[in-house]
Amino acid sequence: MRNSLLSAAFALTLVIALFLPSAMVAAQTTAPTPDLTLSIAQTCAPIAKGGRCTLGFVQTMGDALVESDVQERCAPGWVASIKALRGSVEKGGVNRGQALVCGHASPQEAIRSLMRTCDEKTNGICSDANDVTVQWALWSPTSDQIRTLPRNQPLALSQFEQAARCQSPVPLVESADCPPQAAVLLRQSGLR
Numbered sequence: 001m002r003n004s005l006l007s008a009a010f011a012l013t014l015v016i017a018l019f020l021p022s023a024m025v026a027a028q029t030t031a032p033t034p035d036l037t038l039s040i041a042q043t044c045a046p047i048a049k050g051g052r053c054t055l056g057f058v059q060t061m062g063d064a065l066v067e068s069d070v071q072e073r074c075a076p077g078w079v080a081s082i083k084a085l086r087g088s089v090e091k092g093g094v095n096r097g098q099a100l101v102c103g104h105a106s107p108q109e110a111i112r113s114l115m116r117t118c119d120e121k122t123n124g125i126c127s128d129a130n131d132v133t134v135q136w137a138l139w140s141p142t143s144d145q146i147r148t149l150p151r152n153q154p155l156a157l158s159q160f161e162q163a164a165r166c167q168s169p170v171p172l173v174e175s176a177d178c179p180p181q182a183a184v185l186l187r188q189s190g191l192r
C-alpha cells in the first residue's frame with residue numbers, strides 16, 4: 001500500500017512538473033493585443049481652403065474608421081516619409097513627389113523602400129529631385145510616448161520615437177536642417 005501511495009504521489013508530481021511549465025510559458029507569451037493602429041492615409045483640406053490632399057500617418061484605436069482615405073495599415077516598426085521637388089519655374093515647372101512607408105525593421109530598410117515607392121508613384125521624381133525632405137522614426141503601439149499622441153488626425157513624425165529629419169538640396173548638403181548622421185544614413189540608403 002505504501003509503495004502504491006508513493007507511486008501515486010510521484011505520478012502526480014510528474015504530471016504537475018510536466019504540465020505546469022507549459023501553462024506558465026503560455027501565460028507569459030500571451031500579451032494583450034495592442035489597441036492602437038497606424039495607417040497611411042490621404043487627408044484633404046476643404047475646398048474652401050484649396051482642397052489640396054496630402055498623405056500622412058494617422059493613428060486610431062483598433063479598427064476605428066479614419067475620416068480619410070486609408071492607403072495602408074502599418075505594422076509596428078520604422079516609418080518614413082519623403083517630399084521631393086524636381087524642376088524649376090524657369091525650366092517649365094516644379095514637379096512634386098510624396099511617399100510614405102511603414103513597418104520596416106530598420107531605418108535603412110525604411111528609407112530604401114521609401115525611395116522605391118516614391119519613384120514608382122511619381123515616375124522617378126524622388127531619385128531625380130532638386131530638393132528633398134526625408135523623415136523617419138520608430139512607431140510601436142506599446143510605447144508610452146506614442147500612446148499619448150492624438151487619434152484620427154495626421155501626425156508629425158517628429159512626435160514619434162527616435163525621429164530624424166533631413167531637408168536639403170540634392171546632392172545632399174549637411175547643415176542644421178540635414179545633420180551629418182542623417183545625411184550619411186540617406187547616402188547609404190541610396191540618395192545622392
